[in-house]
Amino acid sequence: DHRDLHSFPTRRSSDLCRNLTGNLVIPQTLTSIPDEAFWSCGFDGNLQLHNGIITIGEGAFSSCKFKGELILPKDLQTLSPACFSNNEFSGELILPKNLVNIGKSAFAGNWRLTGTLEIPEDVANIGAGAFGSCRNLEKIIFSSSLESIGNDAFEGCFGINSIVCKGTMPPDIQSGAFDGVAKDNFTVEVPESAVSLYQSANGWREFKRIAAHHELVCRPSVACALSTEHKQKLVINAEGEWEVASKPDWCEVSPASGNKKTEVTLTIKGMAKNADSRDGKVVFRLKDKDYTHECSVSQYGYEYGEDEWITLQKATKGNNGGINIVLLGDGFNAKDIASGKYLKDIKQEVEYFFGIEPYKTYRD
Secondary structure: OOOOHHHOOOOOOOOOOOOOOOOEEOOOOOOEEOOOOOOOOOOOOOEEOOOOOOEEOOOOOOOOOOEEOOOOOOOOOEEOOOOOOOOEEOEEOOOOOOOOEEOOOOOOOOOOEEEEEEOOOOOOEEOOOOOOOOOOEEEEEEOOOOOEEOOOOOOOOOOOOEEEEOOOOOOEEOOOOOOOOOOOOOEEEEOHHHHHHHHHOOOHHHOOEEEEOOOEEEEOOEEEEOOOOEEEEEEEEEOOEEEEEEOOOOEEEEOOEEEOOEEEEEEEOOOOOOOOOEEEEEEEEEOOOOOEEEEEEEEOOOOOOOOOOOOOOOOOOOOOOOOOOOOOOOOOOHHHHHOOHHHHHHHHHHHHHOOOOOOOOOOO
C-alpha cells in the first residue's frame, strides 16, 4: 500500500490489525517508518525492507510474528526503541555499517537470531535491553568506539560463548547488561595493551577470563557433507603464521600451514553410503601462540551420494520420451538431505508443479 503511513493515527487497543498474515514489503517511496506503524499486526511471513530506508521508528514492527532472515537497509542510521522487538527473526543479524543508534529493546525477544553480532563503529551506546533474550546469539564483537552498554542489553543471552572488544578503553557496562551469560566459560578478548584495564573495570571484571585478542578466523567455520568424498574451499585470515593443530582422521587440509590470508582445501573423505553420521573439528592455531579457531565438520550417511540425481516422474505418453525437467532445492545442507527433509519437500513441490495447468494436463 503506497498511502502515507503518517496519515494513520496510533492504535493501542482493540483496533490493532492483529489478523494480517504473510509477508510485508515496504515500497521504495518510503524512507522512514513511523512509530508503531505495524505494531502488533500479526504478520507471520518475511519482512522486506529496501535500502533507501534511513530511520525505523519506535515500535514500528514490534510484536508481529515475522520469521526468516532480517536484512536491514544498508543506509539505515537509527534503530529506534523496540522497533523489531518480540518477533521470530532467524539467522545472522548484520547491522549496517552506517548505523549510529541502537535504541532500547530494539531486538529484544528475537530468540531465533544466531551467529555473530558485530556492533558498527559509529554506535557509541547500546540501548537498555536492546538484545535481551536473544538466547541463540553466539559471538559479540564490540567496536573500538563503543562507550556504553545499557541495562540488560544482553540479559538472557545464554548462547554467547565469545566476546571480542576492540576498544582500548572498556565500555561502561550498566546494571544487568550480561545477566545470564556464562562469564566463566569463555575468554573475553581485548587489545593486548588493555587487558589489565578490563580486568579491573566495573562489569568486565565479572568475566573470569580476559586475554589479548589475536586475529585468526576460518570462513566458513562449518562444513557438512554426505557420504561421498567432498571438497570445500576455506579461507584462513590470520595475523601471522598459522597451522592445523588437530583434525579428524577422515579429513584432510591442504595446505596444513600458511601465513596471513590463505585459501585452503578441506577434503572430507568418503564413507559407506548408509554409515552412521560423524562429527569432528578442524582446529587451526597461530604458531607460537596459544590461540586457536575451530571449523566444525559433519558427515551424514544417506542412500544417495553427492551429485547423484533421481527420477521422480517419467513420461508415459508421447513419441519423444517426454521433456526433462530438473527441480533443485536451495538452502538445504547435508543434514537436511540425510534426514529425508529435502526429498520430502522436493516431492511436495513436484505435486504443486503438476497441479497447475498446462502441466497438469500434460503430466504424463
